[in-house]
Amino acid sequence: MKKAIFLGLILFPFIGKCFTYTSKVANGNWAVASSWSSIDGGLTYPGAADNATIIAGDHITVATGSINNLTLQGTLTINTSGGGLTIYGLLNNTGTITGAGTIGFKGSGITIISGGGAWAGFSGGCYFNGSSETIASTATHVNFGNVVLNISGANSNVSVINNGSVSANQLRNNSLSHTSTWTNAANSNLTLKVASFTEANNSLVASASGNTVTFTGVSSYAITKPSGGVYYNLTCATSSGNTLSLAGATTVSNNLLISTGALDVSASNYALSVGGNFTNNSAAAAFVPRSGTVTLNGAAGQTIGGTFTTSFYNLTDSGNGSETVTLASNETITNNFTVVGGTFDCQTFQLTGNASGTLSLAAGSTLLLGTTASATNVAFPTNFTAGAHISLASTSTVKYLANTATQTISVSPTYGNLIIDAGSAVTKTPTGTPLTVAGNLTINSNATLSETINTVSVTGTSTINGGLTYTTGHYNATGAVTNAGTLSFTTGAGSLTTSLNNTGTVTFTGAGSMTIGTTFTNSGTYTSGTANLSVTGTSSITAGTVSFTTATYHATGAVTNAGTLSFTSGTGTLGASLNNTGTVTYTGAGTMSIGTTLTNSGTFTAGTATISVTGTSSLTAGTLSFTTGIYNATGLVTNAATLSFTSGTGNLLNGLTNSGTTTFTGAGILNIAGAGSALDNTGGTFNSGTGAVNMTGTTQTISGNAISFYDLGINQTSSAQTVTLNTSESFQDVLTMTTGTLAASGANTMTLLSNAARTARIAQVVTPANTSITAKFVIQRYFAGRASAAYAALSSPVQSAQTIKDWNNSNQTLPNKFYMSGVGGPNGTASSYVSVYLYKETNPHGSGGAGNFVKITSYATPGNAYMVTPGQGIYLWLGVLHSIKVSLYLRHLLPVFR
Numbered sequence: 001m002k003k004a005i006f007l008g009l010i011l012f013p014f015i016g017k018c019f020t021y022t023s024k025v026a027n028g029n030w031a032v033a034s035s036w037s038s039i040d041g042g043l044t045y046p047g048a049a050d051n052a053t054i055i056a057g058d059h060i061t062v063a064t065g066s067i068n069n070l071t072l073q074g075t076l077t078i079n080t081s082g083g084g085l086t087i088y089g090l091l092n093n094t095g096t097i098t099g100a101g102t103i104g105f106k107g108s109g110i111t112i113i114s115g116g117g118a119w120a121g122f123s124g125g126c127y128f129n130g131s132s133e134t135i136a137s138t139a140t141h142v143n144f145g146n147v148v149l150n151i152s153g154a155n156s157n158v159s160v161i162n163n164g165s166v167s168a169n170q171l172r173n174n175s176l177s178h179t180s181t182w183t184n185a186a187n188s189n190l191t192l193k194v195a196s197f198t199e200a201n202n203s204l205v206a207s208a209s210g211n212t213v214t215f216t217g218v219s220s221y222a223i224t225k226p227s228g229g230v231y232y233n234l235t236c237a238t239s240s241g242n243t244l245s246l247a248g249a250t251t252v253s254n255n256l257l258i259s260t261g262a263l264d265v266s267a268s269n270y271a272l273s274v275g276g277n278f279t280n281n282s283a284a285a286a287f288v289p290r291s292g293t294v295t296l297n298g299a300a301g302q303t304i305g306g307t308f309t310t311s312f313y314n315l316t317d318s319g320n321g322s323e324t325v326t327l328a329s330n331e332t333i334t335n336n337f338t339v340v341g342g343t344f345d346c347q348t349f350q351l352t353g354n355a356s357g358t359l360s361l362a363a364g365s366t367l368l369l370g371t372t373a374s375a376t377n378v379a380f381p382t383n384f385t386a387g388a389h390i391s392l393a394s395t396s397t398v399k400y401l402a403n404t405a406t407q408t409i410s411v412s413p414t415y416g417n418l419i420i421d422a423g424s425a426v427t428k429t430p431t432g433t434p435l436t437v438a439g440n441l442t443i444n445s446n447a448t449l450s451e452t453i454n455t456v457s458v459t460g461t462s463t464i465n466g467g468l469t470y471t472t473g474h475y476n477a478t479g480a481v482t483n484a485g486t487l488s489f490t491t492g493a494g495s496l497t498t499s500l501n502n503t504g505t506v507t508f509t510g511a512g513s514m515t516i517g518t519t520f521t522n523s524g525t526y527t528s529g530t531a532n533l534s535v536t537g538t539s540s541i542t543a544g545t546v547s548f549t550t551a552t553y554h555a556t557g558a559v560t561n562a563g564t565l566s567f568t569s570g571t572g573t574l575g576a577s578l579n580n581t582g583t584v585t586y587t588g589a590g591t592m593s594i595g596t597t598l599t600n601s602g603t604f605t606a607g608t609a610t611i612s613v614t615g616t617s618s619l620t621a622g623t624l625s626f627t628t629g630i631y632n633a634t635g636l637v638t639n640a641a642t643l644s645f646t647s648g649t650g651n652l653l654n655g656l657t658n659s660g661t662t663t664f665t666g667a668g669i670l671n672i673a674g675a676g677s678a679l680d681n682t683g684g685t686f687n688s689g690t691g692a693v694n695m696t697g698t699t700q701t702i703s704g705n706a707i708s709f710y711d712l713g714i715n716q717t718s719s720a721q722t723v724t725l726n727t728s729e730s731f732q733d734v735l736t737m738t739t740g741t742l743a744a745s746g747a748n749t750m751t752l753l754s755n756a757a758r759t760a761r762i763a764q765v766v767t768p769a770n771t772s773i774t775a776k777f778v779i780q781r782y783f784a785g786r787a788s789a790a791y792a793a794l795s796s797p798v799q800s801a802q803t804i805k806d807w808n809n810s811n812q813t814l815p816n817k818f819y820m821s822g823v824g825g826p827n828g829t830a831s832s833y834v835s836v837y838l839y840k841e842t843n844p845h846g847s848g849g850a851g852n853f854v855k856i857t858s859y860a861t862p863g864n865a866y867m868v869t870p871g872q873g874i875y876l877w878l879g880v881l882h883s884i885k886v887s888l889y890l891r892h893l894l895p896v897f898r
Helices: 002-014 804-809
Strands: 020-023 027-029 036-038 051-054 059-062 064-067 069-072 075-078 084-087 091-093 096-099 103-105 111-114 126-128 133-135 146-149 158-162 165-168 170-173 180-184 189-192 202-205 212-215 233-237 243-245 250-252 256-260 262-264 272-274 278-280 293-296 302-305 310-312 314-318 324-327 331-333 337-341 343-345 359-361 366-369 390-392 397-400 417-420 426-428 435-437 441-443 447-452 455-458 462-464 467-470 474-477 481-483 486-489 493-496 500-502 505-508 513-516 520-522 525-529 532-535 539-541 545-548 552-555 559-561 564-567 571-574 578-580 583-586 591-594 598-600 603-607 610-613 617-619 623-626 630-633 637-639 642-645 649-652 656-658 661-664 669-672 678-681 685-687 692-695 700-704 708-715 722-725 729-744 749-752 771-773 776-783 790-794 836-839 853-855 874-878 884-890
Touching: 069 075, 075 084, 146 180, 170 202, 180 189, 233 250, 256 262, 314 331, 417 435, 441 447, 447 455, 467 474, 481 486, 486 493, 500 505, 525 532, 545 552, 559 564, 564 571, 578 583, 603 610, 623 630, 637 642, 642 649, 656 661, 678 685
Parallel strands: 020 051, 027 059, 051 069, 059 075, 064 084, 069 091, 075 096, 084 103, 091 111, 103 126, 111 133, 126 146, 133 158, 146 170, 158 180, 165 189, 180 202, 189 212, 212 233, 233 256, 243 262, 250 272, 256 278, 272 293, 278 302, 293 314, 302 324, 310 331, 314 337, 324 343, 337 359, 343 366, 359 390, 366 397, 397 417, 417 441, 426 447, 435 455, 441 462, 447 467, 455 474, 462 481, 467 486, 474 493, 481 500, 486 505, 493 513, 500 520, 505 525, 513 532, 520 539, 525 545, 532 552, 539 559, 545 564, 552 571, 559 578, 564 583, 571 591, 578 598, 583 603, 591 610, 598 617, 603 623, 610 630, 617 637, 623 642, 630 649, 637 656, 642 661, 649 669, 656 678, 661 685, 669 692, 678 700, 692 708, 700 722, 708 729, 722 729, 729 749, 729 771, 749 776
Antiparallel strands: 020 036, 776 884, 790 874, 836 853, 836 874
C-alpha cells in the first residue's frame, strides 16, 4: 500500500505537463524517442498536449501521432500505415509536407494552419473537427486529398475559415446530423477537383471580396452551389473534354474564367450572373448556354473575352449608368441581347446575333461600335431583324466609332440617340433609308454622314460638328439643330421643325429647300444658292453670311442681321421686320418684302432689286442704296443716315422725314403718295440729281431745309387737295401740274432755276380746271458770261402787269446790272443810243424797215413804263462781264413781273 502511494507521488508532477520537442535526426520516426530532444523534461516523443519543431534539414515520418502545436521547418511525411496525424493546435508549415496519410485538425476558435511551406506530393486526406477553425493568409500552398468536415463523433457545426490558398479533391460533410461550413475569406483561394458538398447540411461561403474558387479535375461534375449562390471569383479548369455544370442559379460577383474544359448551365438552364470579367480561354464551345441567361451586373468595368469566341443564348448587360462591359473577342448571341443600363463597348470586336432573337437597349444605356483609334470595321450587331426584334429606347445611345469608311450605319433599328465619330476625316454611309433617330443625333468633328438619296429623321436634337451631306435625300429634324461643321445638300431638303443654329457651313448646290419651324441663328456660312429657305420664327444673323442666288428667303418672324445677307436675283419675303446692323446686298434684280418695319444702321445695297416695306422704315445709320431698284414703303420713312438712288424709284406712301442725306445721282423717281404725307427735309440734305419727285397724295407738305428739285410733279387726288411749301424751294427742270394746288405758307416761294445747262419751266397743263397755283414763284434766267457788255434777249414766260422799269429796278446790283437808255429810264435818255429793243416777227430783217429789232421808244407807251407781254422778245443791253441769273418774281395766279 505504501508502494502505491509512493508511485502516485512520483507521477503526480507529470500529469497534464506540456513538453516541447525538437527533432534531432536527419531521418526519423515520430514515435521513436531518439528522433527528438526536449529541454523541458520530455522523455519520449511528442503527444497531444505537446509542442514540437521539426527543424530545417530533418525529416520525420509519422504513421500515428498527435500534437498540440507543430512548427515544421524541415520535412514531415504522413504515411498510410497508421491513423495519421492529429493536430489540436497550430500547424505552422514553412517546410514540406508529403505522404498519403490523413491529417486532422481538432482545434476550436483558433488558427490551425499557417505558413507558406509546401505540401508537395501530399495526397492524403484531411478532416476538420473543431468549430471556427482558421487557415491563416500565410498558408499559401495547402494541398489535401479529400477534406472531411464533421467526422464521426465530431462536435456540431464545424466551421473552417480559409484565409490562404487550399487545394483539395473535394469537400464533404461526414455527419448527417451536424452542419459544416467552409468559408473562403477575403483574397483566399480554394481549388476542388470533384463534386463537393453534395450533402444537404453543408455550406460553402465564397462571396468575400477577392476570394477565388477553382474547380479542376479529370471528370465532369456539378460544381458546388455556394451559400446564396454567390462566388466572388470562379475559375473552371477541368480537363479538356470534361464539363462542369451549375447546380443552381449562380452569381459570380467578380470574374468568371473558363481556362480548360467547359461550363454548362445544365439542363435546368440555370441563370448565371457575372459582376466582373467573363473570360473564355478554353474553346469556342467551352461555354454551354443551352437556353439560359447570362447577366453582366457589375458596378465597374467588365470584359467579355478570352482567346475564343463565346456563344450565349440570352446575354443581359444590367450595369448601372457608369458601368461598362467591354468585348475582348468576337461573341455570338443565339437569342436575346439586352442592355439594361451602363455601356456595352464592342471595341474592335463583332457581336453576332440571330434572326429569331431580340436586341434591346433600355433607357440610358449605350452601345459602342468600334474605336476611333482603329480602322477595324465593327457593324451594328448582325442578324437581328428589323421591327419587333430590335428595340432601342429613345434615351439609349448607339455610337459608331470605327476609323474607317467601311463602317456603314445600319438603318434596321429606330435609334434612341445616335453618335457618329471617327479618329480622322472619315465618311460613313447608311445601309439604306430611312435612318430614324428617336432621340438625339450627334456627328463629331472628324466624321461625315453621307446620306446621298436617303432620309434621316431625328426626333430629338441634332449636333453636327462634322459633316452631314445629301444629294437628293431629306433631313427631317423635330428637335433643335446645331451645326458647327458642314451640312450640305444638292437638291435635297431639310425640314427642321424647331430651330437651326449654324456656326459652321450650310450649303445647297442645287434647287433643294430648307424649312425651319421656329428660329434660325447664323454666325457661320449659309449658302442657299437656288434652294428656298423658309423660317417660321425669328432669324438672327449674328455674324457670317447667308446668301441666295435665285432662291426665296421666307421669314415669318423678325429678322436681325449683324452679318451679311446677300441675294443675286433671289427673293426675300420677311413677314415681320428686318433690323440690319450688318450688310444686306443685292447684285441682281431680286425682291424683298418686309411685313412691318425696316431698321437699318448697316449697309443695305439694294442695287436693281425691289424692296417693299409695309410698315415704317427707320434708317438710323449706314446706307440704303438703289441703282435702278425700287423702294416701296407703305409707312413713314425716317432717314437719319444715307438713302441713295441712281436711277431707282422710291414709292413712299407716308412720306419721308430726312435728317440725313437723300441722294439721286441719276434720273430716279421719288413718289410721295399718302394722305397727309410729307417730304420733311428738316436737318437733312436732299440731292435730287436728275430725278423726279412726285407728290401724289392728299394734303401734303414740303418742309425743312431747302431742296433743289430737278423735276417736281403735283398730282393730288383732286383739284381741292394742296401741296404746301413750308419752306422756299426750287426746281431745275420741269414742274408738272396734273391735279391739285401748289401753295406756299408765309413768304415762302418756288424758284425756277436757270443755269448753263437748262432753265426750269412749268409743263403744259393739260386740264387747267384740275390745277391751281397760289405759291409765289421766282423765275431765273441764266446768261453766259461775255468778254464785254452786250445785248441779251429776254421774255416774260407768263401774263403779267410787269414793266421794263420793274425789271430795271430789280436788277441794278453790280455787276449783274441792266443798263437802259433812250427810254426815259434811270440810266439816261440819250436819243443817240438806245439800249432797249422789241423783237417783232412781223417786221423781218431787210424788209425795208429797221428790221426785227425795233426801238422801244417808237411805241405810244414809251420809256420804262412799257408793259412786258408773254412771248414778246425784249432785247436789252447788259453791262456785265460774268454769267448771271435774272430772277423774275411771280405772286399771283396770273403773275405780274415786278
